[in-house]
Amino acid sequence: MAEALSSQVLNALIGIVGIVIPVAAWVMQRSDLTNLVLMAETVLLLLMIVNYMWLRSIYIQLRRANDRDMADATYFATIRSRLERDLIADFGEIADGHLQVYASEVPRLSVMLFRVLIESGAQPQRVLAADLTTDPNLLTVRREYLAANRQLIEAGGSVQRLFICWSNDLARADFGRSLLQLVDHHRSLGVQCGLAVRDRLRADQAIDFVVFAKAAVLVEEEQGDAEYLRGRSSVYFKSVERWAGRFESIWGHGSTSAPPALTTYESLVRPMATGLTWDEDAVRALIAQL
Numbered sequence: 001m002a003e004a005l006s007s008q009v010l011n012a013l014i015g016i017v018g019i020v021i022p023v024a025a026w027v028m029q030r031s032d033l034t035n036l037v038l039m040a041e042t043v044l045l046l047l048m049i050v051n052y053m054w055l056r057s058i059y060i061q062l063r064r065a066n067d068r069d070m071a072d073a074t075y076f077a078t079i080r081s082r083l084e085r086d087l088i089a090d091f092g093e094i095a096d097g098h099l100q101v102y103a104s105e106v107p108r109l110s111v112m113l114f115r116v117l118i119e120s121g122a123q124p125q126r127v128l129a130a131d132l133t134t135d136p137n138l139l140t141v142r143r144e145y146l147a148a149n150r151q152l153i154e155a156g157g158s159v160q161r162l163f164i165c166w167s168n169d170l171a172r173a174d175f176g177r178s179l180l181q182l183v184d185h186h187r188s189l190g191v192q193c194g195l196a197v198r199d200r201l202r203a204d205q206a207i208d209f210v211v212f213a214k215a216a217v218l219v220e221e222e223q224g225d226a227e228y229l230r231g232r233s234s235v236y237f238k239s240v241e242r243w244a245g246r247f248e249s250i251w252g253h254g255s256t257s258a259p260p261a262l263t264t265y266e267s268l269v270r271p272m273a274t275g276l277t278w279d280e281d282a283v284r285a286l287i288a289q290l
Contacts, residue, residue, distance in 0.1 A: 011051070018044055060091065097237040106220060106233050107142055110210065113235070114148035117212050118155050125157030128211040128247040132198070133163045136178040140185060153190035160192045162251055162258050164206060167199045167287045173278035176269045183262065194258025195265055196250050197290055205250050209243055217243040261290045 004010060021041045028034065070076035093099060101109055117125065127149075131139065149159050163183070169175045183193050198206050208220040217240050220233045236243075251258045268286050272278045 014048055099235040100232055102232050107145060110218060111144050111148045113212050113216060113218060114152055118152055122213040122215045124213055126213060127152065127159045128244060129161045130209050130247055130250065131161060131163055132206065132208040133165050136182040139182055146189060149191060150189045161186055162194045162196055164196045164198045167197050170287050171280050171283045177273045180270060180273055193262055194251055195262035196258055197287060205246060211240060211244045211247060214240050216240060264290060
């Protein structure tokens, strides 16, 4: 119904009828019919005003540049049309509850989602983050993002972060030491940390995503190198509960949940990380039991 009421064809027809009615009333020259037709014209005019006000409330009004004011009108018109087409496509996605961003925009968007969660008061004030951790050092350089985590926690919210790691990575000394440093840093911010072995997760669980309250979910590409991310990521403002349920299914409950798994891993690895020896066989045997 909304698409029909806002269609250009319908509004053009209403405008044409608005012109035809008074002309028809003048041609007929009958007072009774004229009064009836003018009453219909008045109703139609009121409907046009209401429709115009409604359209202003659901659509963004932007001024279009005048091509003739530019140095090269043809060149500028081509550039303007392409930019307008991209802008309209982006706003169309947002209207459907979906926003797609490029890799370089992900850090800024992540911080914005955190800050809006704090400012809007959306409930629950909770963030559920599943990180495909292939290089722990990548997560330590995002200072603004970590500061946003701390701000949410200081405002009374909570952050649960699940590190999803390959078993071969967990068995490596360099990876284990970096992961422990990362966990210590997050805990110092008040973040609840957990561990999951990626080898044992289903394909639909091994996804990098962050759930913000019940309002939005940021689905990221897999972390790979110092460039942080490749490809594009998406924010969904619909079906957020499904993603929260997916996180909770990985996080688990009780003694078999992700936080005890991380504690078990730490109990063996921390003494090795501070010493000079690393018993990879013992670490692999422990990982097999997680």
